Amino acid sequence: MTCGFDQKTNTTLESMSAELAFNRSQDVDYGVAQEVAPGIRRIVANNPGPYTFLGTNTYLVGCGEIAVIDPGPADERHLKAIAGAILGERLTHILVTHSHRDHCDGARALQALAGGEIAAFGPTGTPRGAGAPGLGDGFVDQSFVPDRRLEDGDTVRGPGFALDVLHMPGHAPDHLCFALVGKRTVFTGDHVMGWNTTAIAPPEGNLAQFLASLERLMQRHDKIFLPAHGGRIQTPQRVVKAYIMHRKWREQTILACLDDGVGTIPRIVERLYGTLDAGLKEAAALSVLAHLEHLINREIVTAEGPADWLSASYLRPSSSPS
Numbered sequence: 001m002t003c004g005f006d007q008k009t010n011t012t013l014e015s016m017s018a019e020l021a022f023n024r025s026q027d028v029d030y031g032v033a034q035e036v037a038p039g040i041r042r043i044v045a046n047n048p049g050p051y052t053f054l055g056t057n058t059y060l061v062g063c064g065e066i067a068v069i070d071p072g073p074a075d076e077r078h079l080k081a082i083a084g085a086i087l088g089e090r091l092t093h094i095l096v097t098h099s100h101r102d103h104c105d106g107a108r109a110l111q112a113l114a115g116g117e118i119a120a121f122g123p124t125g126t127p128r129g130a131g132a133p134g135l136g137d138g139f140v141d142q143s144f145v146p147d148r149r150l151e152d153g154d155t156v157r158g159p160g161f162a163l164d165v166l167h168m169p170g171h172a173p174d175h176l177c178f179a180l181v182g183k184r185t186v187f188t189g190d191h192v193m194g195w196n197t198t199a200i201a202p203p204e205g206n207l208a209q210f211l212a213s214l215e216r217l218m219q220r221h222d223k224i225f226l227p228a229h230g231g232r233i234q235t236p237q238r239v240v241k242a243y244i245m246h247r248k249w250r251e252q253t254i255l256a257c258l259d260d261g262v263g264t265i266p267r268i269v270e271r272l273y274g275t276l277d278a279g280l281k282e283a284a285a286l287s288v289l290a291h292l293e294h295l296i297n298r299e300i301v302t303a304e305g306p307a308d309w310l311s312a313s314y315l316r317p318s319s320s321p322s
Ligand SMILES: [Zn+2]
Pocket: 098, 100, 171, 172, 190
C-alpha cells in the first residue's frame, strides 16, 4: 500500500524540517549574567535535562529598573545569582512565560529576595498536565497564581523598556511571549526554542493552537528570538517556518502509518521513533496523540475501540488514493 501522500511533497517537508539544525554548542556559565543584546542580560539556571537542554534561561531586561523574564526553578543559587546581578537596581516585574515548574517555581522566592510584582497569564480553567492522571503532569504548577494577570495586547512598561504581551497557547494554555517594543526582539519562552522542537503533550499541549500561534509569529517580522532554553535565534522567520514544516511532515508520517494499518499509538511510536527509553517513549506517544487529536478535529481520522487513548485504534476512513 502506498503512503497516501505525495512523496515529492513529503521530501520537501522533510528537508524543510531538516533545517531545524540547532546550534547546541552554547557555552554555559551557570549563575553568571551575560549580556545577550543591549539592555538584556541572561543567567542560565543549573537545571539541565532532556526537556530543558542546558537549563532555563532567565532574562533581565532594562537598566536601573529591571523586569525578569522567567525566574526559573526554585534553586537558591540561581535566585541569589539573579538578585546579585541586579544589586543596586530595582526589580519591578517578575514575568512568567507559563506555569511549568522550570519557569515559575522560583517566582515567589525571588520576590522575597528582591521584590517585584509577579505577572503572568494565570489560571486557564482548562485541563492541565499531560496524558493520563499520574502520568507526566508534575511539570505544571497547577496552583500558580500571579499577582497580576496579563492578557494578550497588554504592555508591561519600565523606564527603559516596554514589553508587549502575546498570548501564544499551544505548548501550554497559559503561554505568553513578550515582544520588546521597538527592538524586533521576542522572548519566546518554550513556544519556540533554540535547541529543539517544542513538546506538545495533550491536554496541556494543543497542536491546533500551537500552529495558530506559530502563524501569528510568522506575521510579525522580528529579528531576534530569545528562548527559555538554548541560545538566541538569529533567523526567527526561518525557524518558525521550519517548526511548521516539521509538524506537517510529522502529520504525513502518521497518516502513512494509518494507511499501512499501523493504527495504535504504541505501534506508531515504535515505527516512527524506533527504540526509545521509557521517558522519551511517553513524550513521543503524547506528541503522536497531539497530532491524532488535530486530525480527528478536522475529521480526517477517527478513533475506535477503548476510550483510553493508548489502547484506542485510529483510522483514516476516507483515504482516497492520490
Ligand atoms: Zn514548558
